[in-house]
Amino acid sequence: MEKFTTLESTAIPLPIENIDTDQIIPARFLKATNKAGFGDNVFRDWRFHKDGTANESFVLNDSTYSGSVLIAGNNFGCGSSREHAAWALVGYGFKVVISSFFADIFKGNALNNGLLPIQVSEGFLKELMNHIQSNPDAEVTVDLENQLLSTPVGDITFDINPYKKTCLINGYDDIDFLVSKLDKIRAFEALIN
Amino acid sequence: MGKTLFDKVWDAHVVDTLEDGLQVLYIDKHLIHEVTSPQAFEELRKRNISIARPDKIVATADHNTPTVDQHLPVKDELSRNQLNQLAENCKLNNIPLFGLGHENNGIVHVIAPELGITQPGMTMVCGDSHTSTHGAFGTIAFGIGTSQVAQVFASQCLLLQKPKKLRVNVNGKLKSGVLPKDVILYVISKLGTNSGTGYFCEYAGSVFEDMSMEGRMTVCNMSIEMGARGGMIAPDETTFEYIKGRDFAPKGEEFDQKVAYWKSLKTDADATFDQEYWFDAEDIQPMITYGTNPGMGIKITENIPELDDASFEKSLKYMNFRKGASLVNQPINYVFIGSCTNSRIEDFRVAATFVKGKQKATNVTAWLVPGSQRVAKQIKDEGLQSIFEEAGFQIRQPGCSACLAMNDDKIPEGEYCVSTSNRNFEGRQGQGSRTLLASPLVAAATAIEGKIVDITQN
Numbered sequence: 001m002e003k004f005t006t007l008e009s010t011a012i013p014l015p016i017e018n019i020d021t022d023q024i025i026p027a028r029f030l031k032a033t034n035k036a037g038f039g040d041n042v043f044r045d046w047r048f049h050k051d052g053t054a055n056e057s058f059v060l061n062d063s064t065y066s067g068s069v070l071i072a073g074n075n076f077g078c079g080s081s082r083e084h085a086a087w088a089l090v091g092y093g094f095k096v097v098i099s100s101f102f103a104d105i106f107k108g109n110a111l112n113n114g115l116l117p118i119q120v121s122e123g124f125l126k127e128l129m130n131h132i133q134s135n136p137d138a139e140v141t142v143d144l145e146n147q148l149l150s151t152p153v154g155d156i157t158f159d160i161n162p163y164k165k166t167c168l169i170n171g172y173d174d175i176d177f178l179v180s181k182l183d184k185i186r187a188f189e190a191l192i193n
Numbered sequence: 194m195g196k197t198l199f200d201k202v203w204d205a206h207v208v209d210t211l212e213d214g215l216q217v218l219y220i221d222k223h224l225i226h227e228v229t230s231p232q233a234f235e236e237l238r239k240r241n242i243s244i245a246r247p248d249k250i251v252a253t254a255d256h257n258t259p260t261v262d263q264h265l266p267v268k269d270e271l272s273r274n275q276l277n278q279l280a281e282n283c284k285l286n287n288i289p290l291f292g293l294g295h296e297n298n299g300i301v302h303v304i305a306p307e308l309g310i311t312q313p314g315m316t317m318v319c320g321d322s323h324t325s326t327h328g329a330f331g332t333i334a335f336g337i338g339t340s341q342v343a344q345v346f347a348s349q350c351l352l353l354q355k356p357k358k359l360r361v362n363v364n365g366k367l368k369s370g371v372l373p374k375d376v377i378l379y380v381i382s383k384l385g386t387n388s389g390t391g392y393f394c395e396y397a398g399s400v401f402e403d404m405s406m407e408g409r410m411t412v413c414n415m416s417i418e419m420g421a422r423g424g425m426i427a428p429d430e431t432t433f434e435y436i437k438g439r440d441f442a443p444k445g446e447e448f449d450q451k452v453a454y455w456k457s458l459k460t461d462a463d464a465t466f467d468q469e470y471w472f473d474a475e476d477i478q479p480m481i482t483y484g485t486n487p488g489m490g491i492k493i494t495e496n497i498p499e500l501d502d503a504s505f506e507k508s509l510k511y512m513n514f515r516k517g518a519s520l521v522n523q524p525i526n527y528v529f530i531g532s533c534t535n536s537r538i539e540d541f542r543v544a545a546t547f548v549k550g551k552q553k554a555t556n557v558t559a560w561l562v563p564g565s566q567r568v569a570k571q572i573k574d575e576g577l578q579s580i581f582e583e584a585g586f587q588i589r590q591p592g593c594s595a596c597l598a599m600n601d602d603k604i605p606e607g608e609y610c611v612s613t614s615n616r617n618f619e620g621r622q623g624q625g626s627r628t629l630l631a632s633p634l635v636a637a638a639t640a641i642e643g644k645i646v647d648i649t650q651n
Binding site: 016033081162163 | 208340
């Protein structure tokens with residue numbers, strides 16, 4: 001997993017609520033056996049018409065907006081547990097998603113792939129969304145060590161589990177940790193059997 | 194202070210607790226399928242880690258499989274590759290696989306209960322959000338991402354924050370024609386799609402006590418549609434009776450010992466929840482969804498709400514429905530009875546009761562997809578197949594099918610489908626398809642009438 005420490009970037013506003021993982025990556029693209037290439041199909045059916053031509057009205061096709069921060073409406077990532085959604089966002093180049101609420105499984109999948117979900121209040125999200133929509137060149141800064149999100153509409157601190165924060169900063173994942181616990185796990189198995 | 198059912202099962206599986214509150218949770222049963230496992234196997238191979246407990250894993254092929262001609266090689270190259278990869282990974286790692294054509298094959302959340310693999314008090318995971326289904330047995334069962342599939346492969350454990358606790362109580366007696374699917378669609382329509390996020394849900398009250406195991410599975414299946422990682426129902430005589438004698442269930446004295454333990458898996462009277470809701474069974478009627486998330490549901494007799502909200506309007510535009518309109522008499526050309534929500538024998542029995550002696554409307558394409566080979570056999574053995582075929586329905590072979598349309602079972606662009614599945618997201622059943630979620634009874638009635646009807650009038 002790639003390390004995450006700080007980020008300074010412009011942002012892409014996507015003011016839609018309840019964006020489910022089927023929208024982030026439709027099921028017909030889940031047939032790969034590796035993690036590569038999902039970025040090409042992120043938000044596929046919003047980005048492209050059925051004939052394959054670009055939907056110019058979708059924000060990812062609007063050259064006004066760019067950056068590795070996605071600002072999305074409430075309850076982002078609901079629905080299917082497919083980690084392909086996180087792979088698709090990371091593959092496209094996103095490093096941070098800001099929303100007022102994240103679905104559980106998506107949040108875990110994002111953190112396991114170096115994609116930082118930052119939860120902010122609904123009021124803050126609305127203000128930030130509006131500002132970025134009318135000021136596409138505005139930048140936001142993320143400082144993970146200090147859990148600080150700096151934006152043109154204000155600076156806030158965000159929550160993250162301390163263990164997950166350490167993992168992101170160092171590029172570790174839970175497999176390393178769990179494998180280090182195998183003796184304890186074996187002892188537990190002996191106890192329950 | 195007393196413990197909840199959830200506490201009892203969770204606490205019995207904690208291997209270790211870290212300083213910041215994260216816990217190492219032991220997993221009793223890990224179900225895998227072709228779509229969310231290949232990258233996890235690959236991860237372990239890359240790190241040269243072996244699978245900790247292959248004996249605690251069960252594999253099936255269900256998500257991308259065709260529902261016709263399963264005896265022939267799978268036509269779609271990518272799907273075939275994924276299925277071959279699963280078979281190879283299972284063989285290399287000594288994992289039992291119920292592949293295409295196997296008598297135990299079927300949708301992962303249908304086969305594990307029917308084979309007696311799912312048992313009360315277990316922790317179960319699968320790389321599929323509808324793993325919550327197994328909570329019907331009083332198990333802690335939840336969906337995980339592929340990184341977590343790899344973690345369970347490597348350690349038989351997950352590192353988790355214990356979720357908060359939520360209880361949904363529904364008491365009273367359900368009206369005739371109101372099915373478990375209506376109960377859960379009603380609850381989600383009242384609470385919304387993110388009300389359960391961060392929680393594990395327990396369903397309690399006489400409505401769930403009176404339900405069959407199939408009905409309880411339908412309810413628990415859709416817990417994730419209100420955001421809850423899982424939902425569970427305390428095991429009782431209905432549960433024990435269901436499990437008894439199944440292939441992988443404990444037998445004889447061992448079964449009796451297990452039942453004695455399973456009986457202790459109930460929420461104590463003095464236990465508390467972080468959040469609790471109460472509903473009255475009398476208020477529930479046959480439901481249908483009109484929008485693009487499972488919370489956008491109404492009673493069939495109600496009109497679409499009139500909200501001023503951009504996301505709501507986007508959803509109605511996609512569905513081509515108007516605010517304030519009624520869905521009764523809406524023409525429907527596609528009906529799908531299947532998916533891990535409603536593809537068990539009871540679902541086909543209730544559909545057959547309505548269909549018997551009638552004819553499918555000529556405008557309707559109706560797909561009936563059993564959840565497993567065993568359900569398919571039951572449909573035949575119980576004489577339901579002839580009822581459906583005489584009515585003009587097509588019974589296909591088991592799999593996830595048109596629930597997520599990874600195979601060829603796709604609803605065409607712009608068409609409406611009344612579906613017994615769990616998600617009505619944009620394009621879920623095929624690009625541009627429009628899904629209306631409902632019970633198997635409403636779906637059967639739609640297929641006969643060729644339009645949405647108020648079944649409470651029948």
